[in-house]
Amino acid sequence: MNTPDNYTFWVSIICAATIPLGIIGILLERCISKKGIGVRSIQFAAAISFVPAIILLAINNLIDAATTSALIGAMIGYLFSGIAKFDDRQFTN
Template sequence: MPTTTIEWVQLASAAVFPLVVLAVIINRRASGKGIGVRLVQFTAAAMVVPGVVILATGGYIGGETSAALIGAFIGYLFANIGNFDKSE
């Protein structure tokens, strides 16, 4: 059982992984839609941040690396936001 705040944060972050997968499966079954680009982006986005949190709080990566990964993630997230609703 977790005893420190860092362990609780790591446990909560690790719990996100199966919850995201379960939510995606339930959503896709309920909506009848397939797997698209936006779903893949959402799934990656929902798993990168908790993964970085777990690695950073566990001491496996440093603060600079964490900042670089989060910065790259933000850049990836907003790279094509202007083209999101354009029809071809």
């Protein structure tokens, strides 16, 4: 039977597995494409690590709702902060 504790367990497992698998995936993709690790891959690594960590802390009641909201807001601000500069960059051939 699926109980709330059972859901919490599976969400925790998925979040905990997402962090190392995401980092390994980024490193493998960067090695295969031979592009090196750049700013965007570092930002993606931060997002792929930080979001599951927030979820893990929140569902285990280690941080309260206000802290969770502040961390999610900070993460969204971080992810969207460089969009305007990314569109203005010069492309080289």
